[in-house]
Amino acid sequence: MASKTRSIFEDVSDIQKPLAAPGGIDAGGKGSREAIRVWLMMLFTLVVVMIIVGGLTRLTDSGLSITEWAPVSGAMPPMNVAAWEAEFEAYKQIPEYIEQNAGMSLSEFKVIYYWEWGHRQLGRVIGIVWALGFVYFLVRRQIPVGWTGRLVFIGALGGLQGAIGWWMVHSGLQVGMVDVASYRLATHLGLAFVILGFIAWFVFLLGRREADLMQTRRGGDVRLFRLSTGLMYFTFLQILLGALVAGIDAGRGFPNWPLMTTGTGASFFPPDPFQLTPIWRNFFEDAGLVQFIHRITAYLLFIFGVLVWLRGRKSPNGQTRFGFNIMLAVLILQMVIGIVTVLYSAPVHIAIVHQFAAVLLWVGILRGRYLARYPIPQSIRGK
Structure with a gap:
């Protein structure tokens, strides 16, 4: 009996192998790309709110109302009269109060304090949202190939922004200063727009498959x-x-x-x-x-x-x-x-x-x- 002629393109194995589905390169990461995109859009929204609140904090001359950088303990505002008096007394020692706001009442101080506290608190929220999202996607191995470094970069910029924020505030606490140094304010705002820009760009890129972008x-x-x-x-x-x-x-x-x-x-x-x-x-x-x-x-x-x-x-x-x-x-x-x-x-x-x-x-x-x-x-x- 004559043997069946094989095509040179036929697999020599008797086991039939499934054909690769079109778009297979992106198929595994399709869901994760969408989920990461939503997470980044949340961060984007928070950063926009942060920029607006930061602007209002500056326009209301509230940025120097908190005179220390306490990333952990500062998450809670003063909870009793004694704590408020201590914060107000610390504010009275800086040039802005002495030269510009002398005679301010405690109730007036609370207004500017809460503007600055809200600004810092929002920064903490952004950091937490980034950390929780990144760890979640990392543990579940849902981060597309080549994107881990990009997402870490966003978090690193956020941490740097917090440090620059204090560097800016610290300039306003020095002798002869009633406001923060303008060039430090420009650095702080500039980095906020850099962060916003990278997040927006990543959201744009994640909206389409890698193969589509290449095409x-x-x-x-x-x-x-x-x-x-x-x-x-x-x-x-x-x-x-x-x-x-x-x-x-x-x-x-x-x-x-x-x-x-x-x-x-x-x-x-x-x-x-x-x-x-x-x-x-x-x-x-x-x-x-x-x-x-x-x-x-x-x-x-x-x-x-x-x-x-x-x-x-x-x-x-x-x-x-x-x-x-x-x-x-x-x-x-x-x-x-x-x-x-x-x-x-x-x-x-x-x-x-x-x-x-x-x-x-x-x-x-x-x-x-x-x-x-x-x-x-x-x-x-x-x-």
Whole structure:
């Protein structure tokens, strides 16, 4: 009996092996990717709230009300009259109370204390949410390949942010200081936006399979990605400058636009911008110069943003074009809110909207950058 001819592509084993299912590389991590994405979105929301509460803490001059860093014992506020008196007495020893708030009542002190305590407490909550989530996914082995280091990195940045927060507060407790050092405030806020940016980027990436990202990256717009990356860095610089403005209350000194009005008249340039010595101090401590730099940077950022948007309009991908349309809309909104903030001398309710709009712009730019790199597939007829 003649033996059956085998194909050269047939397995020599008599055991039939199952065929690999399409998308098998990502199949095992599909559920974990979605769960980790939800967890990161929770962290993202908490960080946004943290930025807003931090801004309100600064605007209400509450940041120096707690004069020590107690990561564990400080989780509980004073629970009796004696504890409140001890906290208030410690506050009375620092320059802010002596030179600015002398005569403050205990009830008034409690208001600013709870703002700062709430800010620190929120930081603890973020740390706990990160730790519980990371350990849960690690123990269950649900972290996709290549993502463990990224998630640890987020936690490390959070720990660093806590240390920088105290470094910032400590500067305001020194002799001659009634506020925290503006450059330390800028460092603290800048790192918050860095953390927010990485979380947002990871959320974007986890929204699609690795195989899909690799496939769509081939159709990405390299030039648009580079332009949006430049816009991202430019916006980050403006955020830091905004923190410098807030750090010395420079937003309240010249309530006019586009000129800067002083006692001697109105001018496009700030009055006597280089009176402090050494000269570098003027870029951090001269209210007129700091606000002027913030204004000029805003103009340049707006122009660059429009140029990036014009390039984004040329994208053949409808989702990418829409992403950059949203980015431009938020950029225009932020510009208008910034002008209103100046005209009304930065009242708390407008200033905090300005800061929140910065968060929206930051995320909008990151989203546009992501879509330039990894465009969402569309039909051939898609516009």
